[in-house]
Amino acid sequence: MTKDSKISNLKRTSSVPTISDVARIAGVGAITVSRFVNGTSYVSVEKQKIIRAAIKKLGYRPNLAARVLKGQRAKIIGLIIPDLADPFYGKCASAVEDFASEQGYMTLIVASKRDRNLQEKELAMLLGQQVAGMIIVASVPSGFLRQFADSNIPIVGLDQPIRSVPADEVVVENLDGSHVAVDHLIAHGHKRIACVGYDKTTYAIGLRILGYRNTMQLANLKPEVYEDTETLEDTLRIVRQWKKSASRPTAVFSLNNVSTRLLLHALREVDLAIPKDIALIGFDDFEMASLLTPTVTVVRQPAIELGTQAARLLFERIAATNMPAASLGVKIVLPVEFVIRASCGCPAVTH
DSSP: OOHHHHHHHHHHHHSOOOHHHHHHHHTSOHHHHHHHHHTOSOOOHHHHHHHHHHHHHHTOOOOHHHHHHTTOOOSEEEEEESOTTOHHHHHHHHHHHHHHHHTTOEEEEEEOTTOHHHHHHHHHHHHHTTOSEEEEOOSSOOTTHHHHHHTTOOEEEESSOOOSSOOEEEEEOHHHHHHHHHHHHHHTTOSOEEEEOSOTTSHHHHHHHHHHHHHHHHTTOOOEEEOOOOSHHHHHHHHHHHHHOTTOOSEEEESSHHHHHHHHHHHHHTTOOTTTTOEEEEESOOGGGGTSSSOOEEEEOOHHHHHHHHHHHHHHHHHSTTOOGGGOOOEEEEOOEEEOOSTTSSOOOOO
16 A cells, blocks of 8 residues: 555545435435435435444534535524523523423523623524524613514513513513512511512513512502612611611512622621511522521522423424514413422421
8 A cells, every 4th residue: 555545545534524424324224314314305214223323433523614605594592681691580591401401402692691792692503603593691682683573583481571572471470570589578477578680671671560569569568679689788888777777578489599699798797587576588599598597588489390391392494494574472371389398487397
């Protein structure tokens, strides 16, 4: 064997696997592999299994760049959430990613940080990536979504409805959940119940505040809302004021799991005991809530189901090409669960 032929063989063995290579290993035609990879037409279940095995053996990866140049949609969906560090959105994202993976799609996840400019850049990037569809927690309004609608890219609103374009949405019972929580504190005899959180302009938080206000007013009690406590410093400032006041709140309703954790930290730092000095109920559960002392009473959101249902809706739209705008606007409202533990003043209920 000559030196040149050895180099030629080395190049062949180190080259990136192609559709033809997959077809050869699977014993099917290259067109069949292309149909399977691109999802353009039906491939039998038996052949799908053979092709998957060949793809795994060769480590084949579709050429997404070439697909975009041809104007085809990539087998990718986009997901925009406000905060990757928030456990609630983390669970939603995990559920979306799992569902998409089962359909043979990847999920491109980005965080908007509740910043309009950043969200616009992320939307432009997803549009440029030729995503097949998008799920978004639209924490700030965006006219850029019109470009997705004009390009027939389906959109699903997660946790927040989308008003600017026709889109489906999956939300939870924010209003009723807040009513149950605040009514429970009132039933314990509390007259001064504070409401603490942030993001008041968003759909979910706005409804929770409304539920709190309505329940307080129905009981002829005065609402006391602190709606700009996004940091520990903000929360400590308010809690220190309570500590000095003889007429401080005897209970507090927290608007999300981040606010609840900030309150737990601040109340401990100023030495206000839960529930002896101040009772606490938070909207949204979190992992440590059942392990803390006292355990934390919460309104639990079905985060996994929320993400799963949003992904299911999206893939139904992806499968139904050229869906007329009039058929969009499906709204799924998922129930919440009131989980009684010890922080509200009740004996902890074991689950």
